[in-house]
Amino acid sequence: MRDLLQIGWLLSCLLLGPATATLADGAVAVPNAGFEDVDEKTGLPLGWTAWAANNTCAFTLAMAHSGVACARVTDTSSTVSQGLRSPRVPIAPGSAYSATAWVRVTELQAGGFALYLEFWRGDQRIQDTAVSTTRAGEWTQLRVDGTAPPDADSATLLVYGGSATVGEAYFDDIALSAAP
Numbered sequence: 001m002r003d004l005l006q007i008g009w010l011l012s013c014l015l016l017g018p019a020t021a022t023l024a025d026g027a028v029a030v031p032n033a034g035f036e037d038v039d040e041k042t043g044l045p046l047g048w049t050a051w052a053a054n055n056t057c058a059f060t061l062a063m064a065h066s067g068v069a070c071a072r073v074t075d076t077s078s079t080v081s082q083g084l085r086s087p088r089v090p091i092a093p094g095s096a097y098s099a100t101a102w103v104r105v106t107e108l109q110a111g112g113f114a115l116y117l118e119f120w121r122g123d124q125r126i127q128d129t130a131v132s133t134t135r136a137g138e139w140t141q142l143r144v145d146g147t148a149p150p151d152a153d154s155a156t157l158l159v160y161g162g163s164a165t166v167g168e169a170y171f172d173d174i175a176l177s178a179a180p
């Protein structure tokens with residue numbers, strides 16, 4: 001009987017182990033967070049949407065922080081913003097969250113490249129916070145913190161070059177987690 005209990009305990013460890021190891025404590029699963037999947041119809045990372053009507057951002061195999069692919073944000077205009085927004089993920093209202101992304105700026109004539117953490121109520125964006133970098137050449141991790149408003153129901157991450165920005169940056173391995 002004791003042996004059977006031990007076998008049962010070992011089996012449950014084996015079965016539960018991989019699932020619990022996939023995401024760290026507090027992590028919120030964001031679809032296609034590593035930009036490995038492409039939408040063949042649009043050329044965008046699957047599930048992500050373009051900020052600009054005249055979009056110049058794309059899925060790319062040109063480089064990657066991990067895996068084989070990432071997202072490229074190309075901004076050739078000093079008056080138009082460019083960016084890619086993640087699928088919406090459900091969040092707990094009133095809770096604190098941290099968003100991170102790896103970015104490698106390869107060209108920068110003006111401005112900088114940013115990571116936004118956005119909170120939504122239905123289809124309305126009700127809060128956003130951002131961090132940006134002008135550092136070019138190396139992969140750099142960006143982190144932005146925000147607390148979900150009491151009436152928020154979802155969050156998105158936005159990788160972005162603002163209106164004044166002219167340059168090109170690669171983003172990879174975005175993540176969202178609830179503060180402990």
Ligand SMILES: [Ca+2]
Pocket residue numbers: 034035036064065066067068069070172173
């Ligand atoms: Ca990747």
